[in-house]
Amino acid sequence: MIPELGYGAAIVALGLALWGALAAALGARTGRPALVLSAQHAALGVFALVTACLALLMYAFLTFDFSVRYVATNTNLGTPFYYRITGVWGALEGSIILWTWMLALYTLIVILRHRESARELYPWVLTVMLGVLAFFLLVITVAAPPFARLHPVPADGHGLNPLLEDTGMITHPVALYLGFTGLTVPFAFAMAALITGRVGDAWLTMTRRWTIVAWYFLSLGLLIGGWWSYHVLGWGGYWAWDPVENAAFMPWLTATAFLHSVMIQERRRMLQLWNLALVIMTFGLTLFGTFLTRSGVIASVHAFTQGTIGAFFLGFLTLVLLTALGLLAWRWDALGAQGALDSVVSRESAFLLNNVMLVAAAFTVFFGTVFPLLSEALRGVKVSVGAPFFNQVNVPLFLGLIFLMGVGPLIAWRRASVDNLRRNFLGPVLTGVAAAAFFFALGVHSALAVLTLALTVFVAATIALDFARATRVRARMGEPLLPAMGGLLRRHNRRYGGFVVHLGVLIIAVGVTGSQAWSVQTETTLGRGESTELAGYRVRFEDLAASEESNHFKVAGAFTVSDGRVLGVLRPAKKFYPQEQSPIAYVDYRLGLREDIYLVLGDFARDGSRATVKLQVNRLVSWIWIGGLVLTAGAGLAILPETKRTA
């Protein structure tokens, strides 16, 4: 009964979404507010019904309703409570319900916020949001029904993919999906702007915060994904250029570009066409990402099962791209540039270059991701594109972006004078050069590492310089130092939120550089009581212990780690799940600001006399997580409503 209710709710929601999309469009064309109101009610109905769907599926999971195929595949009687909840979005069908629910939630907030403020754009925004919702509801009802029954009903389910039994499963997909779905809002506004011909700044100012919100969640999702990979997968890395990681990274890059180019349109009335194109590109890339994950077209660790659903997504992607780009072509004449670039040495040009580099990075990632497909289609040769390609093409771009991060915020608009350049950059450049010399003297001889660290110091110096100057101005007006700083952050939250985000990126850059350049590892087989040494650490194999957990069997080794004095006992393990062919590694680690000790248990003798262990000392990885916290805090600061200036 419960599954049928869920299925029915999805069908009714689909009908409502279709009606709402149509009614809002008709309302906009005919100018009849009653139709728009009806669409609004439909959207509320969709939200309520999708919420019901999600709740019913969760109920089926919590009650072990194995008559539902999706529940039987993704849970079993041993699955712990929390993972029965997260199991709801642990595979294809449920993940789409979660996605749809978030989209419906965003639609609801758009209605609450913009039904009065965006009179002309609003009906069309509603049409686009409901249209996208209708597509996902179509997927739920036709292509990947989560409530499909299973006959005969099995006594126990298959169980969740063990790699998903991690706290990251609660946060990673949720944050990532909030980012992905959030990007629908700026897209809807951009489409509304194109349809109504109001391609000026209104849509831009209204969606700016929406984009930052989506960007915040997308960044958070990517970072948690990196952390998950690092502490669960047992290879000691946080980013692998896996196609699906790339799929989440590409919209992040274009959204980042958009957040910057918005400022040029606001200040200089330039780049209208470019901004619309960026929003279309970003939304297109989120769809491309869902297509990649769910079509099985490209091999990836994240790929869900193959099925007809790929064709659905491709069809929708085609519809979206042709419609959006068609509208862009239709409004071409209205999108002429209104401002012009006065000088190459100016803030506009720094931002433009930043955009070019971000989009170039997105393009190279895209190219590398689809290249295996291209190669097979054109030459019939199977190839795979790995980290070396992505690193080679992206590292120079990212270094360039870091450099611009220092230049952009401080250089003058229009045309920077020599005096402006000297005033703002002489100090930071000298600091950067001094830092390069300092790190070189310290024994850092990799050119890439020295360059990255020097650039990082340069940018940090520009931020410090700007912040110090602004604080001094306020302090001179009689404000005490700390309130002056706080007031600055609050009053100019967008500018300083941006600076904090930049700081976070710098910290991440240091972490990435350090972990790439200085991490070391060894793999060895130890008898009981024997030790191995690496980078000043001694790791001694104590013993093995086996235990029966609720849904798996676990063999854990005990290893004493010391660096002269005993630091602690690490217990990496192997988990044997009955539904899995091979065991799942369970990593144990000791995190530190300077380095992490990271242990993975390999093969072992059944009597516990010997064990193979992989020992890694990973340098500066924690900086990535700290940088991530700083970055998201900065984005959070930028989201806060701007305070009215009191004179």
Next chain:
Amino acid sequence: MSRRAWRWLIPLAALPLLALLAYGFRVNPREIPSPLVGRPAPGFALTAFDATPLTLDAQRGRVVVVNFWASWCYPACYEEAPVLERAGARTATGAFS
């Protein structure tokens, strides 16, 4: 107006990409041909369970099946081992795994 007809090429530019993705349905990314098929196996020298040395060269002229397995590979490896052994015993020349 015809002067700006080229702008309609913008949406059309998306078509090759979409066609490429559609092509993706026809191929299986997990099917990867091994570059080693049809090439001579690299030689190895190991110690057998009965402590006698074992090299690939010494097996020249016989059918050799090399099976890679691991102690923790359960149940697949446990199931296939006796099958391989039986197959070896049935072959007159004696394959080994």
